[in-house]
Amino acid sequence: MKNVRTVSMVILLSLAVAACGRSGEDDDDRGDVEGAVIGISMPTKSSERWIADGANVKKELESKGYKTKLVFGEDDPDQQVSQIENLITQDVEALVVAAIDNKSLNNVTRQAADANIPIIAYDRLILGTKNVDYYASFDNERVGELQGKYIVKALGLDGDSKPGPFNIELFAGSNDDNNTRYFFKGAMKILQPYMDEKRLVVKSGQVALNQITTLRWDGATAQKRMEDILTSSYKAGRVDAVLSPYDGISIGIISALKSDAYGSKGKPWPVITGQDAELASVKSIMSGEQTQTVYKDLRKLAKVAANMVDATLKGEKPQINDRKSYDNRVKVVPAFLLQPVSVDRSNYEKVLIGGGWFTEDDLK
């Protein structure tokens, strides 16, 4: 009899402990999650932004009393999967994941769910699984709109004098990143009407998303595509604008243009957009090569993600401001979306230095 009672006590206790682990509804006590280990899986160190993201998320979680394990996937989807598998076997209590390939994570997200580990999709949504709890990102369609609007304004297309036609070439991000189609959709919403009126002309004829993507956001890939376009479609005429979704891609495009004497007399730089306000690109904007970038305050994004982890582990509801935009094909993932800001030569000091993102010295 005594043995039976002891066994039941043990079962009850372990059930209670398990309940506190994830849903923790009866548990207001912070102590239970204090010191829990959170796995952070970032896509690559090849871009400055993801290094900052990793460091920021780590810092935010540690300031809430968590321990962290941070890994970078070197832009290799298989490596990211095995890194996450490792984190799961190391008993992390939650995962923050910025996917390399949005569809490669289905098995590993199932393994996490089986182990009762919540997953926060960080900046890039994970597709095709119910096992993603929340999404922390920016208004990605708005990013594209800001790029499209910038081009329209810089070329004066929105004015009364109806200048043009202008030549534009279009670049998009990696086809395995869910953000790519949001950026493109936002930009095309603005640019398509001018293309329909033939005031914007894509001489290469490459306008469909599957013709203009850049695998893994690779600058060298974009450079090669821009070189090919210049050779095949610009024997006559010049490029007036390039829609680029990301600073690393813009750098590749600028190299191709430079080899074709853009930026020298008679061949002014086209309007070139970007995203992320990476240091090299802000310097390029200051020197008049790249024209614009879209700044996203990654410090805020890290805070949002850390709050999502914290609330989820405590059985509370994290702050959400979007419940409709991000359908991952299995469910609409509740999201918190931050606002991006367009930056060019006229406001980089105010936004980037004033906002404490860069110091004056960084930009020297």
Ligand code: GAL
């Ligand atoms: C996207 C992200 C962009 C940019 C790009 C390349 O997912 O939203 O800000 O960083 O990846 O890294």
